[in-house]
Amino acid sequence: MKTISKTIALVCSSLLVACGGPTVDTPVPQAEDAGNSFVDIGEHIVHFSALSTDQLPPEVARQYNIVRSKNRAMLNVSVLQEGSNTAVTADVVVKTVNLTGQLKNVTMRKIEEQEAIYYIGETPVANRETLIFDISITPDGVGEATDVRFKRQFFTN
Numbered sequence: 001m002k003t004i005s006k007t008i009a010l011v012c013s014s015l016l017v018a019c020g021g022p023t024v025d026t027p028v029p030q031a032e033d034a035g036n037s038f039v040d041i042g043e044h045i046v047h048f049s050a051l052s053t054d055q056l057p058p059e060v061a062r063q064y065n066i067v068r069s070k071n072r073a074m075l076n077v078s079v080l081q082e083g084s085n086t087a088v089t090a091d092v093v094v095k096t097v098n099l100t101g102q103l104k105n106v107t108m109r110k111i112e113e114q115e116a117i118y119y120i121g122e123t124p125v126a127n128r129e130t131l132i133f134d135i136s137i138t139p140d141g142v143g144e145a146t147d148v149r150f151k152r153q154f155f156t157n
Contacts, residue, residue: 037049039148040082041137041139041146041148042146043081043082043139043142044079044080044088044090044137044139045079045080045082045085046077046078046080046135046137046146046148047077047078047079047080048075048076048077048078048133048135048148049075050074050075050076050131050133050152050154051073051074051076052072052073052074052125052156053066053067053068053072053073053074053122054070054072056068056074064111064120070156071124071125071156072122072123072125073122073123073124073131073154074120074121074122075094075096075108075120075122075135076118076119077094077118077119077120077135077137078116078117079117079137086115087115087116087117088117088139088140089117089139089140090139091136091137091145092108092119092136093108093135093136094106094108094121094133094134094136095134095136096123096131096132096134097132097134098129098130098132099129099130099132104124104125104131106121106133108120108121125156126154126156127154127156127157128153128154128155129153129154130151130152130153130154131151131152131153131154132150132151133150133151133152134147134149135147135148135149
């Protein structure tokens, strides 16, 4: 792997930030720690997780057209009505960066399965790469989005 000078890395990171992508310092509500995989946003509970797609059983990956690989990360988000735990349809938009500020494309898609609704998205990931997920959630019937941030480090070796 080539070593890039700190000056070039700083300039590239600054340019990415200037393009309007999320930054490491953007203030948004955060999950309390890496072990906490949900957040209460008022009348709804948002559950989220990120994992390497090689952890999915082959039949599940095939069913949902997900490429299994230790070098691919998958984000899974679900929104439940507080109290009843009923799945809720929502607008889920994700912006993801790594610790150097590199924007990672994660396009979310909706999966409905019996009474469950999931939003999943995938992106390539390198060994020891930490991704910062900024998730904007607007449950149906709610006028304003709520933003949640969490980070996850991936190990591919």
